[in-house]
Amino acid sequence: MGDFIAVDWGTTNRRAFRIEDGSVVASERDDRGAANVAAEDYEAEVAGIRARLGDLPMLLAGMVGSNIGWRSVPYVAAPAGLGEIAAGLDRIDDRTAIVPGLSYRYGLHADVMRGEEVQLLGAVAAGLVPADAMLCQPGTHCKWATVEGGAITRFTTAMTGELFALLRAHGVLSRQLGHPVELGSAFLEGVAEGARRDLAASLFAIRARGVLGIADDAHAASFASGLLIGADTTARIEPGAAVHILADPALGALYAGAIDALGGTSHHIDSQAAFVAGITRIQDLAA
């Protein structure tokens, strides 16, 4: 396996890894995400990463391949595994390529992801999750993916994190939602309420509970987070389902709490290890 540089190029942040024989030997992380880099500046950005991490072939994954990134790379349609993704690489030059995202359609419904596919399939490639599994990558736009035979066969994105951020920043609930979210009884009450799948009414009840003095606003953010994550999780899992979570520890713990409360079982996966395994496998397949 040849040495190369892999970049997980998100909307806000960017992480770059120098990988030798499948292991990270150097890395950097900064806020030069796609939202902060103009299309004409990517060549210089890539040259800068090579200057710091080594003059090596590079694979770029994530929003770098979107219409807010370097250039739009067509989505690969699910079902797809790492082979289909490697075959869909968009080659900028003979040693720089962008990883395509995935699309999924069923009937009128449609979904897309860019970047998460490397971690999700990398987790399988690294043996961190079984070849048939359900994976969850929480965030602003939470991804839930079903993997069968090592390929992503279907997935759903829920804008759970974005709804929470909107409600916290704007509108009638914003004054109640300033406190930190904690995995405790208020969060779990929210999960149970979320399982009723009546979001617009359950959210107003946060205001009513505050106005009537039934609930302390100190717990309102935890309740609201539980409500949104509970509604998301209820729509995704049956009791008994095993879910493999790729997330930072704090957000991962909230999703695990909701999954456990709703009768599933949760397993935490090292998302950096998953990304490195996935991108290394794509590099090998493309060599």
Place this chain on the structure above:
Amino acid sequence: MGDFIAVDWGTTNRRAFRIEDGSVVASERDDRGAANVAAEDYEAEVAGIRARLGDLPMLLAGMVGSNIGWRSVPYVAAPAGLGEIAAGLDRIDDRTAIVPGLSYRYGLHADVMRGEEVQLLGAVAAGLVPADAMLCQPGTHCKWATVEGGAITRFTTAMTGELFALLRAHGVLSRQLGHPVELGSAFLEGVAEGARRDLAASLFAIRARGVLGIADDAHAASFASGLLIGADTTARIEPGAAVHILADPALGALYAGAIDALGGTSHHIDSQAAFVAGITRIQDLAA
């Protein structure tokens, strides 16, 4: 029945009516809602209304009785009819009083309304709806009330309109949602999607459908409105339910479209006639 002045004093707007023998003989409407009037200015505001509409007793309903209004008037607990509301009037002086709002609790859930109760119960008092009925008053915070024997026995508020406004103004969907909402096939597709009650995922699909070129963004706002109203309505009605709608014609038509599509029947009620009937009955009961 004596002459009096009734004010429907909302958050943003205010309507005042001079009522003689149950009929409106003069009225005014302006933007001096509770959000735009300081607590210490209400005496002068009320004097101004009397100067314009007549030196008469006054009943004030709505957000004037909230913590952003003149003063906080305790809620009357549902079940409640016009008699309980008249008994809960907050008398400012011997000819000026504020109408209390309603609260409703069941288990951990809680809800409140201020102002809508006059229209909802007034519709029953005027014979515009039966004494046992389901009523819907759409808006930023949509109210759904069950009336039994002429009293509101339970109600639910859904922040459907507020969620739509937040998504249109902020966040990843805002660029797609600028077009006007129309009651057509995109709206009805949204209603059907909303009936799945998976709001956070259905909302993200609007972005995916746009990115993949499956749906024209010109219809995205109609789809999103149908989605939110459909999710709200599905949670509230069984097939065959009759719903009496109090709303402006445009918003009322959207809710009627969703109710009809989901197997219910809808009836439009004149909300000003309902308010006048309700507030006149409260004035009579309090005399």
